[in-house]
Amino acid sequence: MFNYIVNKKIELKLPNKFDAKELYQLIDGSREHLGRWLPWVKSTDNAEMMSTFIMALQEQYVSNHGFKAIIMYNGSLAGIIGHNSVEWDRRCATIGYWLGEPFQGKGIMTMALQAFIEYAFNTMKLNKIEITVAEENFKSKALPKKFGFKEEGLIRDAEWLNDKYVNHIIYGILKDEWNRQ
Numbered sequence: 001m002f003n004y005i006v007n008k009k010i011e012l013k014l015p016n017k018f019d020a021k022e023l024y025q026l027i028d029g030s031r032e033h034l035g036r037w038l039p040w041v042k043s044t045d046n047a048e049m050m051s052t053f054i055m056a057l058q059e060q061y062v063s064n065h066g067f068k069a070i071i072m073y074n075g076s077l078a079g080i081i082g083h084n085s086v087e088w089d090r091r092c093a094t095i096g097y098w099l100g101e102p103f104q105g106k107g108i109m110t111m112a113l114q115a116f117i118e119y120a121f122n123t124m125k126l127n128k129i130e131i132t133v134a135e136e137n138f139k140s141k142a143l144p145k146k147f148g149f150k151e152e153g154l155i156r157d158a159e160w161l162n163d164k165y166v167n168h169i170i171y172g173i174l175k176d177e178w179n180r181q
Contacts, residue, residue: 002067006115010108012069012081015057019070020050022077026100033101037137039161057082066093071103071112078103081112083120084132091127093120097140104139113143121175128174134159135167144171148178 004012015023024047027034035041044050060083061067068082079099086093095116099109120126131149133140149171158168 002061002069004069004115004119006111009074010111010115011072012112012115013072014061014067015054015070015080017051017054019077020054021047023047023054023070023080024050026077026079030101033104034098036162037134037140038098039159064088069116071099071108073103073106073108078108079112081109081116086124086126091125092130093124093126093128094130094132095120096131097143109143110146113147117147117173117178121178126175128172131171132158132168133171134161135169141169141171144173147173149173150177 002012002014006012024044027041027044027050031041057068064086066083066086068080070077071079071081077100079097081095081097084094084096095113097109097113117129120129129149130152131144132155133144135141135154150173152170152172155168155170157165159166
């Protein structure tokens with residue numbers, strides 16, 4: 001099982017069935033905050049759904065199609081970071097992430113993303129990482145920019161979100177670009 005200690009406050013771990021209730025409570029308590037950018041928040045209405053979600057994440061990990069990790073901050077579940085997809089033929093992964101509202105502004109996602117990128121390049125031996133972000137999601141866009149990702153394109157009307165289409169921006173970084181930082 002995946003377990004990665006980022007520092008004394010932050011740990012990344014593969015979710016298990018015991019995390020379902022706390023994960024649901026985090027989503028429910030951050031519903032307005034998360035729902036602004038994540039369409040699945042509206043339909044997440046009980047902890048049983050989180051159990052099913054966690055089982056799917058475990059299957060993704062076992063089948064070697066990437067994985068999603070729970071971000072723990074001082075022992076509390078703070079959010080999720082993970083591969084939305086891994087294309088082994090291209091040695092490329094797409095990373096997605098979110099934090100519950102109480103955990104914003106503490107540098108948690110910056111440290112978690114750095115660890116996840118290093119793990120992807122050094123342990124998984126990937127060549128490229130992509131991050132797709134809603135065009136108006138300025139906080140999420142700041143992270144790939146901070147780590148030297150290059151803006152690679154715009155996907156128009158990429159997602160139906162809160163009764164309107166939103167554009168997505170694709171950011172990418174290659175392993176050799178990361179190593180030069």
